[in-house]
Amino acid sequence: MSRRLLTGNGAAAWGARLAEVDYVPAFPITPQTEIVETLARWCDAGEMAARLTMLESEHSMVTAAGAAAAAGARVFTATSSQGLQYAMEMIFTVAGWRVPFVMVNVSRALASPITLEPDHTDVLSARDAGFLQIHCATCQEVMDGVLIAYRVAEDARVRLPAIVNEDGFYLSFTREPVELPDPGAVRRFLPAFDPGSAAFRASHPASRAVAVLGGAPYSYFRYEAHLAARAALAVYDEAATAFAAAFGRSWPAVERYRSDDAEVVFFMIGAFATKAKDAVDRLREAGERVGLVRPRLLRPWPDAALREALAGKRAVAVIDQNLSMGMGGVLAAELASALHGHAGMPMIVPFVGALGGRDIAAEEFFEIARAARAAAAAGVAPGPRLLYTADELREVRKLQAIAHAERPGAGGTR
Amino acid sequence: MSAVPAPAADAPKSAHTAADYKSDYKPIWCPGCGDYSVLSSFTKAFAILDLAPERIAVVSGIGCSSRIPAYTSCYGFHGVHGRSLAAATGLKLARPDLTVVVASGDGDGYSIGGNHFLHACRRNADLTYVVMDNHVYGMTKGQPSPTTEPDWDSKLSPGGTGLRSFNPLVIALAAGANFVARAFAGDPNGTAEIIAEAIRTPGFSFVEVMSPCVTFRPEQREWKHHVRPSPVPATDDAAKAARRLMTDDGFNIGVLYKGDRPPYQPPMGKGRKTPADLERGFAI
Numbered sequence: 001m002s003r004r005l006l007t008g009n010g011a012a013a014w015g016a017r018l019a020e021v022d023y024v025p026a027f028p029i030t031p032q033t034e035i036v037e038t039l040a041r042w043c044d045a046g047e048m049a050a051r052l053t054m055l056e057s058e059h060s061m062v063t064a065a066g067a068a069a070a071a072g073a074r075v076f077t078a079t080s081s082q083g084l085q086y087a088m089e090m091i092f093t094v095a096g097w098r099v100p101f102v103m104v105n106v107s108r109a110l111a112s113p114i115t116l117e118p119d120h121t122d123v124l125s126a127r128d129a130g131f132l133q134i135h136c137a138t139c140q141e142v143m144d145g146v147l148i149a150y151r152v153a154e155d156a157r158v159r160l161p162a163i164v165n166e167d168g169f170y171l172s173f174t175r176e177p178v179e180l181p182d183p184g185a186v187r188r189f190l191p192a193f194d195p196g197s198a199a200f201r202a203s204h205p206a207s208r209a210v211a212v213l214g215g216a217p218y219s220y221f222r223y224e225a226h227l228a229a230r231a232a233l234a235v236y237d238e239a240a241t242a243f244a245a246a247f248g249r250s251w252p253a254v255e256r257y258r259s260d261d262a263e264v265v266f267f268m269i270g271a272f273a274t275k276a277k278d279a280v281d282r283l284r285e286a287g288e289r290v291g292l293v294r295p296r297l298l299r300p301w302p303d304a305a306l307r308e309a310l311a312g313k314r315a316v317a318v319i320d321q322n323l324s325m326g327m328g329g330v331l332a333a334e335l336a337s338a339l340h341g342h343a344g345m346p347m348i349v350p351f352v353g354a355l356g357g358r359d360i361a362a363e364e365f366f367e368i369a370r371a372a373r374a375a376a377a378a379g380v381a382p383g384p385r386l387l388y389t390a391d392e393l394r395e396v397r398k399l400q401a402i403a404h405a406e407r408p409g410a411g412g413t414r
Numbered sequence: 415m416s417a418v419p420a421p422a423a424d425a426p427k428s429a430h431t432a433a434d435y436k437s438d439y440k441p442i443w444c445p446g447c448g449d450y451s452v453l454s455s456f457t458k459a460f461a462i463l464d465l466a467p468e469r470i471a472v473v474s475g476i477g478c479s480s481r482i483p484a485y486t487s488c489y490g491f492h493g494v495h496g497r498s499l500a501a502a503t504g505l506k507l508a509r510p511d512l513t514v515v516v517a518s519g520d521g522d523g524y525s526i527g528g529n530h531f532l533h534a535c536r537r538n539a540d541l542t543y544v545v546m547d548n549h550v551y552g553m554t555k556g557q558p559s560p561t562t563e564p565d566w567d568s569k570l571s572p573g574g575t576g577l578r579s580f581n582p583l584v585i586a587l588a589a590g591a592n593f594v595a596r597a598f599a600g601d602p603n604g605t606a607e608i609i610a611e612a613i614r615t616p617g618f619s620f621v622e623v624m625s626p627c628v629t630f631r632p633e634q635r636e637w638k639h640h641v642r643p644s645p646v647p648a649t650d651d652a653a654k655a656a657r658r659l660m661t662d663d664g665f666n667i668g669v670l671y672k673g674d675r676p677p678y679q680p681p682m683g684k685g686r687k688t689p690a691d692l693e694r695g696f697a698i
Contacts, residue, residue: 082476
């Protein structure tokens with residue numbers, strides 16, 4: 001065991017290295033590139049026995065990842081934002097192939113407008129694909145999450161690919177102390193990939209990825225994948241328990257922070273939850289019974305664990321760093337699906353914020369807690385509220401004024 | 415047809431100067447980047463053609479080169495990685511009256527955009543496609559692109575990719591581009607002349623501009639010592655152009671091929687109004 005200062009991207013690369021992956025199809029995109037460049041350096045130096053190939057796009061990269069995993073290789077890859085979107089056809093397809101591999105997504109907001117800064121709309125757009133999703137708040141979680149993801153994805157009861165998500169910039173480029181486990185201990189936790197019947201085997205030809213006619217076989221295979229994803233709930237719990245026993249770090253599917261006696265809880269995923277924890281501490285100092293509940297596992301959706309964590313609370317303030325246009329935040333809707341129809345569940349008070357790299361200030365967490373408490377007291381669930389200040393609106397209005405300004409000589413025929 | 419006609423011998427001097435096509439935005443590229451002079455060549459070419467800025471649309475994808483539209487005073491569209499040609503095709507077919515110039519780079523245009531490149535050549539819509547080629551992904555800080563030499567060492571490809579580099583001129587010619595040329599960013603006036611001729615030529619015109627990346631490929635500073643004007647004039651014989659490319663070392667500058675294939679125009683139902691017709695009613 002050793003301790004190093006690593007960025008989220010460095011931690012992701014270490015996860016792949018410790019998992020002793022065989023193959024890394026790669027394509028650069030900001031803010032992910034550092035992951036595959038780090039792996040390329042290790043492969044070149046002989047510190048990793050993997051093959052790394054740069055493909056011509058993320059679409060080809062995910063296709064190659066799926067095909068290599070179908071052939072029995074342990075595969076790692078990574079992407080972000082527009083790259084994930086470009087690969088989306090294959091994200092759905094390879095999940096249907098039932099091939100386990102791990103892809104780190106470094107969350108970055110989607111065009112348009114074009115931006116490099118983070119939010120979660122990219123990764124949440126893959127939530128219906130059949131990939132498992134683990135969402136990380138710290139660099140340590142990124143590395144550990146990769147190892148846990150392999151164990152769950154490769155389990156014979158699951159056999160689905162997995163996304164491990166980290167926030168671009170806030171986590172990808174921030175250094176934190178990360179405990180690196182001994183390779184031997186990792187091997188005991190994560191034995192070599194046994195592809196079982198999924199592999200191409202000598203003298204056992206089999207055709208894969210076939211087409212079906214009619215809804216009956218289609219429904220069967222899709223629902224079977226759904227059941228496998230649901231089975232991953234228990235498999236994840238087993239893996240997290242085994243991980244805690246082996247390495248002393250506990251990563252349950254749902255994190256609860258000072259929430260046991262809380263009346264109001266913040267509910268969010270990813271690195272910004274660490275800011276929410278700080279706000280919880282400060283509100284607690286002021287005598288408020290506030291906590292945080294954070295799902296690490298987003299697919300499968302740990303609905304029972306969420307109900308257990310939230311039962312008896314007055315309000316749950318959901319902070320969505322994503323936007324489903326015409327509806328609101330994705331997490332708020334997902335949480336409603338878990339809580340609806342169950343007795344003793346809190347009111348959901350939805351917020352949308354931190355889009356495209358925007359920060360969430362401590363004062364905003366205080367206001368969120370206040371608004372959630374007020375909504376619960378009034379007994380009326382409000383619609384989604386955007387975290388946005390008058391100052392920000394003024395700045396945007398200034399930009400719009402510049403954009404609308406007639407430049408001397410512009411326009412018209414001359 | 416909206417192809418820009420060649421000026422008559424006694425034509426008056428252009429009413430526009432290159433400065434008329436520059437926007438107020440200061441370009442953000444590394445000092446020494448070849449793209450500065452390609453931007454200058456764009457504006458000079460527009461002045462040579464005496465086109466009003468509002469008759470021109472500059473379309474791009476993603477990457478260093480794709481910043482160009484905002485630096486011009488023309489209509490601009492900053493698209494999605496690799497998709498500049500798809501966006502430009504849609505624009506040109508809806509607004510055939512506009513001169514549509516597409517700006518791309520080797521990363522944007524030849525990998526994710528590679529398929530569009532083939533089909534744009536084949537379709538032969540009246541577009542001018544200018545690719546700033548520096549054999550590297552610059553915006554993501556130095557990874558090998560499809561035109562990178564097989565032995566170029568990078569963080570992502572230690573020791574080189576070992577892959578043959580893509581030959582854009584060969585591909586353009588084989589796929590049916592109507593105009594194929596190579597230019598060099600170190601000669602902005604010569605590049606402007608080539609871009610102007612590409613715009614004047616109806617159909618799909620492809621201009622590959624060698625545009626050095628001094629940050630990640632500093633050795634490309636040497637290009638200026640290697641480039642030379644092509645020893646032979648442009649040909650309208652595709653077979654002859656192909657044979658020339660077989661012996662081409664990549665440093666001959668000029669127009670290689672100029673065909674006369676009619677540009678693609680989708681049939682339009684009788685009496686159908688174009689967007690330009692509709693717009694006329696709103697003219698002040």
